[in-house]
Amino acid sequence: MELESSSLVLGIDVGTSSVKAVLLEPVSGEVLHSESRDTRAGLESEGGAQGKEQDVCQIIRTLNDCLTALPRDGLRKVSRIGVSGQMHGVLFWRTNQGCHWINSENLRVFEPKEVSRLVTWEDGRCTTDFLSSLPQPQSHINLSSGFGCATIFWYLKNRPEFLQQYDVAGTIQDYVVAMLCGLQKPLMSVQNAASWGYFNTRTKTWNMDILQEWRFPTLFLPNILDAGSRAGKTTYEWCGIPQGADVGVALGDFQCSVYSSLSESSDAVLNISTSAQLTFSMPEGFQPEDHPSPAQAVTYFPYFKDRYLAVAASLNGGNVFASFVTMLAQWTAELGLETSDSNIYSRVINAALSVNDPQLAICPTLFGERHSPDSHAYVSNLTLADLSLGHVTRALCRGIIENIHTMMPSHRLKESGIKRIIGSGSALARNDALKQEVERIFPFPVVYGKDVDSAVGAALVMLQQ
Structure with a gap:
């Protein structure tokens, strides 16, 4: 479906240290407006000296601030939203309890609710010995510390009571898309799924047999879509963006960065x-x-x-x-x-x-x-x-x-x-x-x-x- 010439496309990247948002003119692909903000979301990790964790509330607060800095008349014209973010990491929340929508300075925004910390791709709690104790993935990508599934395995072994508080999980960008679209179970692109480990990119499926045999909590694994697919529509007006804007399934920041420059x-x-x-x-x-x-x-x-x-x-x-x-x-x-x-x-x-x-x-x-x-x-x-x-x-x-x-x-x-x-x-x-x-x-x-x-x-x- 073609965009109307008066429509704009919003691009968002939720990075490791900053958030960026751009407004694109659809015909020329020209960036009309751009805003970025440092998140300053780092926290002392609960996973030990090698842990790397971030405050999800601070990340979303920064995202909302970044969007509200864009021209209000431009946000009203947004009909499509593309989201990328830092790969490999994982956060947890409960179905239908991941956020609440509030009014802030006459704008509708969402705030995290009953959400865990984000364990980022830089996390090093999964030692070489720990990783070697896990099953071999059916995948072309070797498992590393900081990968979502490895982190979940770590919690399963070291803090199983932590996992009992939640029933869904995703990357930080998957979380943003799920909240915007009101998804009960998050959707994940092939790009982000591969970055978690235990994912076969040929069949585009999780290694369910392997994971279930090892009593991995597979309820945390999102449903899969091809990169570039639509995840849904905004269920509320957001920072002046109209309700009903198309939202793409969240993508990997690396793939999107290459897509922006590789001609x-x-x-x-x-x-x-x-x-x-x-x-x-x-x-x-x-x-x-x-x-x-x-x-x-x-x-x-x-x-x-x-x-x-x-x-x-x-x-x-x-x-x-x-x-x-x-x-x-x-x-x-x-x-x-x-x-x-x-x-x-x-x-x-x-x-x-x-x-x-x-x-x-x-x-x-x-x-x-x-x-x-x-x-x-x-x-x-x-x-x-x-x-x-x-x-x-x-x-x-x-x-x-x-x-x-x-x-x-x-x-x-x-x-x-x-x-x-x-x-x-x-x-x-x-x-x-x-x-x-x-x-x-x-x-x-x-x-x-x-x-x-x-x-x-x-x-x-x-x-x-």
Whole structure:
């Protein structure tokens, strides 16, 4: 069904650290308005030192604030809503009790009610030993800590009474769609289901036999729809958006970010934000093999229209550089010299730009990797000549890029017909030393400025419906 020319499409991305909303003009696909807000939703985890949890109430409050900052007359014209968000994570709620709708400043919004915390993709409570004790999935994606089903297994073993409080679950974006559409049981796209584990993308079904044999609470598993399908319609007016607007099934933020920028089959996208990903689209008809080696660095994410993305998804990107800056700020404070993180950030990059070829080498895997969860960061080849701030910073930038190049080397890209790399992401955009290392290590033209945007991608997907 075609959109009326006066209608607008709303794209939403509920990310790890921020929420973004865009209004798209349907004919040109132009972004008319855009708003983003940091969620600041992190909580001290109940899952121990390795746990990563977020406050769902704070996330939804930020989402409502983000929408109300958009022009009121534009929101009234919204007829379709696309939603994406951080993958792998899980939260729980009770049927028909997940939220209540209230009036706030003359606008209708929803607030979470009897909802658990969000256990995010960064969660590390599922140790290697714990994961090895679980059944082997019938899937082309290996199970990792932070995956929804792994987290549910952890609760089943360690806190079964917690699960008894709830009867449905989903990702944070699935929750948003379920609340907007008044769904009793959440719907989940193939993209998000694959990110939970124990899901077969060929049959588009959960591994029910395996899970039931292990007494997994399968009532928490959402019903499945193809990515790009419609989940329902808004049951209430929301922030000025009319009741009855079409809402798409929630999508993965990674797939939507790629969808917003990948225009040629010969392009690869390198995105460095909190983490880092290098990806390209596999040919039509490609099917990944089940039970890949746990040490395999490249995984295959379901994309759109039954196609897959080849993905080297590193857990180490801008977060490593941010940890480096935080460390320097702490050292500076301990020396009695106060300065801002932003000042340190700009100074260390300038120092790195004055250094071309350090002998010092830094392996940046501070957060491990999914294919190597027990790996650690380390420094090697340290000499007196490489002790300056510029040498260390340049070596760290080089290490971040070399790490992702190790996961998906240049020869693999060439064999797949890749001719150009689209460089994007907040960490890459802010760091010229990182850009220089990309251009040094990858023998392809690198194009910047065509930034990936999951909210835009979610809206563009809805334009095709």
